[in-house]
Every structure is written in structure tokens, then in C-alpha cells.
Amino acid sequence: MTNGTPNILIVEDDQPTRDLISRYLREHAFAVSAVTNGREMDRHLSQNRADLIVLDLMLPGEDGLSLCRRLRMETATPIIILTAKGEDLDRILGLEMGADDYLPKPFNPRELLARINAVLRRHASGLTAASTTTRLKFQGWTIDLRLRELRDPEGAQVPLTSAEFDLLQAFCERAGRVLGRDSLLNMTRGRPGGSFGRSIDVLVSRLRRKLDRTEDTSMIKTIRTGGYIFTPRVEEA
Numbered sequence: 384m385t386n387g388t389p390n391i392l393i394v395e396d397d398q399p400t401r402d403l404i405s406r407y408l409r410e411h412a413f414a415v416s417a418v419t420n421g422r423e424m425d426r427h428l429s430q431n432r433a434d435l436i437v438l439d440l441m442l443p444g445e446d447g448l449s450l451c452r453r454l455r456m457e458t459a460t461p462i463i464i465l466t467a468k469g470e471d472l473d474r475i476l477g478l479e480m481g482a483d484d485y486l487p488k489p490f491n492p493r494e495l496l497a498r499i500n501a502v503l504r505r506h507a508s509g510l511t512a513a514s515t516t517t518r519l520k521f522q523g524w525t526i527d528l529r530l531r532e533l534r535d536p537e538g539a540q541v542p543l544t545s546a547e548f549d550l551l552q553a554f555c556e557r558a559g560r561v562l563g564r565d566s567l568l569n570m571t572r573g574r575p576g577g578s579f580g581r582s583i584d585v586l587v588s589r590l591r592r593k594l595d596r597t598e599d600t601s602m603i604k605t606i607r608t609g610g611y612i613f614t615p616r617v618e619e620a
Contacts, residue, residue: 392433393417394424396442407492421445433460440466448480455481461502461545478585483545506545518620519555525620541593546571550586554613563610
């Protein structure tokens, strides 16, 4: 952020929508840049920093899902996907590609603002939190709550999205306890589970792929009654 002002990059090819978002966010003290496609996005990011990216799903050329996947391989910058599609599958795919949140069109700009603020808060909290316990370890893995980093038993950093990190932190701080989907969703996404309850299952699936070294065992066990439990013993590092 520059002088405390969050820099938001909007990637949206529809001009009325792009202008609406830009104007509304500027009215609420954000620094806003807007582009219309992936090539313009790449050009902008090569020269400027973005604290959060609002990414339309349906774009000319490289679509939003592909851009989201590519961005997530290169950066941990929070991403909120906008989609005009109503199918759950498209939203699930967006979350699987690494998006931190989604918002279906048409939407109220106030809701987008609320989502942006919530994602930025979650992302920043781990960077600035003053906690007596900043590092936890489990089965050789280390999670740094201050730097928001995860390292595997060999010491290599494992990239996590903002939501994935929040989920892992929730599990580590409540290891051995059964956690319901709604509770986990509130911990990781900052809003009630009714909006999109299946997104927690997507996050768990993504986290499992990064943590589990074998297919027959998993650190995150599914509970039939509708929740999950993190099974490793977690200690201060």
C-alpha cells in the first residue's frame, strides 16, 4: 500500500461495470487502476503494485480463470473474481484456481466494497498481528503466523492463498477439535456460510493437496456430521 491507501487493480472489459467500480472505490479512498484484458494486466503489474485484484471471469483473450491460475503461481496478492455466470461450477473453479472470494453479477457496489475490505483485513492481519506465538509446527511442517508463511519438512516455502492460510491457521489453533463448515467459513471468509457453503470444501481440498504426501492418509479428516478435524499434534515452534 502507498501511504496507507490500498491499490486496487480492476480487470474488467465491460466499460460501464469498470467505470462503476472505479468511481465507487475512489469515493471510498482507494487508489484504483483499471484494465480490460490479461495483456494490459500483465503490463500494469510489471510496473505497479496491486494490493488486491478484482478480476472478471469472462474476458476477451485469456479468460479470468486462466489469469487467476497464472497469478496465483506468481503472487499471493488477494483476488476477488466477478462472474456473470450463475452456475456453482464456475465459482468453484475460481476458488480452485486460487481466488480469495467471488461475487456474482449483477452486484451492489457496497457488497464489493465490503468483500474487498474483508479480504484486505484478513491479508493484513497476519502481517501485522502482535502475538506471543508466531510460529507453530506439526509433523515437521512450520507455519509462521506473522509472516503468513508455510514451510514443508524440508524447509521449502509452500505458497498459500490468503483464504488457504486462514483455514490452516484455524485448524492449527484448534487441532483435534471438530469444526463445522459454517464455523470454518466464518473464520476464513468473514461472512455467513449460507452464501456459498461449498466453498469451504473447495478450500479444504486445495489445502489437502498441498499438505498430504500420500493419497491414503490426510491430516484433515472429514466428519460425517458435516465438518472437519485437523489430526496432527500442533506445538509452538
